[in-house]
Amino acid sequence: MALALCVLSLCSLFIGVADLSLSSILDDPQVLVVSRLPRTLAALLTGASVAVAGVILQLLVCNRFVEPATTGTSEAAILGLLAVTIWAPAWPILGKMAVAASAALIGTFGFLALTRKLPPEQPLLIPLVGLIYGGILGAAATFVAFQADLIQYLGVWMSGEFSGVVAGRYELLWLAGGAALLAYLAADQFTVAGLGRSASLSLGLRYHQVLALGIVTVALVSALVIVTVGVLPFIGLVVPNVVSRVMGDNLRESLPFVAGLGAGLVLLSDMIGRVVRYPYEVPAGTVFGIIGAAVFLQMLLGRRSYA
């Protein structure tokens, strides 16, 4: 897996509108250092952290069919971004990010509060409620953006793509990667939380602390990714499900694979997006949306069930 990621990353460095060959790097490393390398790193960091956020959310909600982009987290972050764009447009990016992350946090807690009221025997209700909840928040965002003449911004935030990534404009993603790495330290805690509230309390897990840690990670990653590259749907849903199908949900074993697969798939989507309409680009989010939807449908329909 690590090898595949390295090969992908190397290829990514040499794909793009500006020609780049080994000899030209030596003459003028500008394109590599300013554009290609940051773009490759951004895709890897985004994919890894979004996939990790997805699996954490799934374990905390005890539901396989949720991800931050379908539970109102992304929409809440966008509402926060809108608010700060309207009222404090001069704030530095870090301040905007903090507002977006706080809004995402509130939005995610709102979703959790909703799911607590749902009957556990109906697992599909949770993603449905998430979609409706996200839809309402999204509609509010559209309304506000329309009133404030910011619809264009909304478009940028809603479709994740990496063409705008250059050195100096993606470094926040390292924070997202750091948050995902930090989550790995609590891998066992999240796995236990995934066994449900009752079992985790019986095992002496400080359930509410773990819940809070997880939600903060999810909100932070979502906000950071939206601020820098935009929403990338399906990554947080598909990647954890694929890994879970193969190796289960013991995060201590599976989290590195979740991160790796997420990183690889996002990078691959971005590379496909770069070449499919060369010299124009298709957003990575769109490419992955198509792949992800197909994979997810396949997983839903191909579920094996036992007694």
Place this chain on the structure above:
Amino acid sequence: MMKMSELSYSVSGTDILRDISVEIPARGMTALIGPNGAGKSTLLHLMSRQMEPMSGQVVIDGQDLATITAQARALKLAVVAQHLNIASRIRIRDLVGFGRWPHARNRPTAEDRAWVTDAMTHFDLIALQDRFLDEVSGGQRQRAFIAMAYAQDTEWLLLDEPLNNLDLHHARSLMARLRDMADHQGKSIVIVLHDLNYAISWADHVVALRAGRVAFEGPVQAMATGENLSNLYQTPVAMDHVDGRPFARYHR
């Protein structure tokens, strides 16, 4: 000994449990019985602090459960819930292994691993240990969760209707195993049971709840009378004795 005093619990103004004061003796098996909606599961949850009572307290060996840490509680008492629909794909071996979590956290020792193997052997799970939880039947999953609680090696073991998904063979061998743990390992077991005959033929002590109050409680041999049980379930129950144990006839 577990001493509950004046426990009350209500949900949006409706009383589920009112002024429950019961003492449950240590080292033995206590059955919680009563009709649907009597508050049995709620009481079990309050005992284990999975839910917090509106008022009252639970004291084990002189220690108020509300004042000790989650980990200290997990070393004293393990709970097996009734609804085990979890989305997580965990191997049976890993699930049972998490029973050692309160003891070892992230660093299981050889002793912890021995406990896990022991638990899987007792609950007939060795052949299933590499399977994921969603690849086994409801009864097998139930056994896996009970094995996890067994591996937790606590003095108190609380089970909410553990026989629900079990076939005759596994239901009976589970009760025998619990009986053995009470008799020979000094465990204190509290078990919510729907099947009246399982309750009165295996337990030492019975706590009967009706409409959120204690209807009667005490040693099974003294309390399991036709009159008590008929009143409890509002259904005629006649008592027999089979092999020296009480046996209830209510099927028709």
